[in-house]
Amino acid sequence: MPLLETQKMTKDFYKLRAVSQLDFQVERGEIVAVIGPNGSGKSTFFNCVTHIYPATAGRVYYQERDITGLPTDKIIRLGVGRTFQLIQLFLEMTVFENMLLSVQEHRGTLLSRLFTKDDSGDVERAHEILEFLYISHLKDELASNLSYGQQKLLDFGMVLMPRPELVLLDEPTSGVEMEMRGRIMDYIRELNKQGQTFVVIEHNMDVVMNLCERIIVLDYGEKIAEGRPEEIQTNQRVIDAYFGVEE
């Protein structure tokens, strides 16, 4: 069984069908890209998988388990990490608090969280990740004081904190400068070697072609193509979707 599978997932916003009958599978250890023109339903797909809002129809399986309809926080605690297209941080908290918040619910019981201090391993890991992302000098700054690029990196770092088995990244490199973009890609590859699985929504074709083994293309909420990067590049339907069909 795949690590993540959706069957006939559909999401309607009133009369607009944002995701349509989507069958999608990710195997353990893959790096998959989801691409498609603006408004093709990529982010909505992530949001339905993690139940930010309920899908209109269809089912989601993670680790052989039907997670359709589970609350978001529970899905996350099962080992799914995700970022949002619009960065979601706790702006009035420090960078370090943000990092610790992203992992605290993955350990212990609700009651134990009143009495236990932060896990020393987590604290160390938070330092390491911030170090890697070149923002460790900002750890006591409020997240709101960070530049857009730095916030983006923090967001990325937070998702990695609990070592999720499946990581869903919504445009991880947009707004990040070139050098850091390369670094993030290297990091994803490295974590992938260590066993983490990635699904990445990405507009930057360099990133997609370099990073991903398999690409899924959405258009108007439908999967119009799926395959290896070189196959997708030459796929006529994909080209039509991106550049429009000449009539």
Added chain:
Amino acid sequence: MIRWLFWGIIVAILCVLPRFLGDYTLYVVSLTYVYVTVAIGLNLTLGYANQVSLCHASFFGIGAYTMGLLLAQGWSFWLILPLSGIFAGLFGAVIGFPALKWKDHYLALITIAINIITFFVMMQESWLTGGPTGVSGITRPSIGSLSFTSDINYYYLLLVLFILAILASIWIVNSKWGRAFRAIGLNELAARGHGISSFNYKLLAFAVGAFFAGVGGGLFAPLLRYISPDAFTFFISLEFLIMIVIGGMGRIEGPIIGAIIVVMGPEVLRMAEAAYLIVYSLILILVMLFMRGGLVIVLDRLREAIPARIGSRR
């Protein structure tokens, strides 16, 4: 170090304070301790978790009635006091359910309605609550030969519990609970996205906030020796709200400063009831306009200024 010294001095002052106070002033200070305890609760619910509660007087009342009624059944004060908190806390958890769906002004309206309902229950269900006349003849506790019956001794009991309540709130705020409260208060989507259960923490924020209010109520009943529904109206909830807004929401010192001003203000100014409501409203508007963080900001400025001055002298 200097901080501990500072707090040590404050506590020492509070310990010797009764010597310098008349009966009535002693009562007002005692009452302030009680209100601070309740306001601390509201500060956890609203100040940290950003869940609007305009029914903290209900939680306060549940604690007070629990104390009054169970004392009359011959139960021990020391057993009832935690029960006052627990009953109010359980009720708070139930009241938290609407917060799962609604926020801000919707939640404000819902909790106002709840306060009005509990007030009517206190008024109408005379078989339980004594109706409009309430519960009287409430006794004060003792431990062995140490009796807290006198005003001064009860003052010391309140002082101890007041300090415990502050320490407990500091503990909670610095715990992972406190961090999760702030997280759901600041950005619920991000919180969910990092595995933080808004279900758990919203209900918990109500339960914990109500627990403090309930304990406050349990201390309030023996202080007055008499309780009736009008001590637990929606307007009292509004006073708690004013306390934490004036003092500083989401700050440990906030409810302390706020309660001091709201409880002691009228006594110091010696004004008619209507007049001090006007004064509060003015202070409230001024704070909202010019000092969003509450009066605790003034303390912050002092704290920044004093070490700087000591530093510059060196």
